[in-house]
Amino acid sequence: MNNNLIQYIYGIADNSLILGQRLGELCGHGPSLETDIALTNISLDLFGQVRSYYQYAAKIQGNDTTEDTIAFLRKEREYKNVLLVEQPNADFAYSITRQFLFDMFHIELLNELQNSKDETLAAIAKKSIKEVSYHVRFSSDWMRRLGDGTEESNQRVQTAVNDLWVFTDELFHQTDADKAMVSEGIGVDVTQLKQSYYHKVSAILEEATIEVPKIEYFQKGGKQGIHSEYMGYILNEMQYMQRTYPNMNW
């Protein structure tokens, strides 16, 4: 059993799981019927991708591990998502900004993951890329609309960008498992994506008349399993059914 590979898969898939869960919270609470459906569509896209990753991780682990035990029965420290995706839906601008900052990374990651020596990961990446291309279009479009919209929408997006910017650097950190997978030609060297990411993100922020924050200190920890205070609440809600009614099925 390749533990590094499993950890690597968690590192990718947990981002989509937690972000999908955050977006799912908006079901029935979106600012309009149309955006409500759009955001939950994205959530379902992400869950679909997560299932492929977890099914693969479960197959590698064997025993009684299933996609459901991976999704619902791990402890907080065992989730390897970045801090960015845990951040709450403070308002629509936050949800869109969080999505945008993640999508711009996600698309670059999947682009590279298509070339992985691991055929399953390459296939999942290839399949997911169409969905994520749409996510990028949706979120960057909304960044421009809100940023270059009214005084209030501009100010709300600027606040969201200022607040969430501290979580962007972590996207490009490597864990030991990441490094091991990169050296085997399976993982993506995320450090190589950083420059292009900030370049593309800044270009869209500029179109959106949003100022790019200039900060030196960045938050990190999620990739090591050290999460923000929000994570416990997210897991509490997400895991409730499986923990209350073990082995329940739909």
Place this chain on the structure above:
Amino acid sequence: MKNWPLWEVFIRSKNGLEHRHCGSLHASDATMALENARDVYTRRMEGVSIWVVPSSQITASNPELNGETFEPAMDKAYRHPTFYELPDELKHM
């Protein structure tokens, strides 16, 4: 958002068929209307092409005038092409 104009959505379900009206939605402009239509009306693979039209651009017949508009056609069966035999190969007629 409640001030967003209304758009009518037309979806072509597959190539060769015409676009059909499938509903309406709110959006601030045409681009957003297309994206919203994609999310609201094509989630289950309903379409290969989308048209959106501002509802305000549609001129509708007056339902109060339905009598004089439509009823005169009711008793003119000879206008229906039902006296022809259609070949079996002909689809979508």
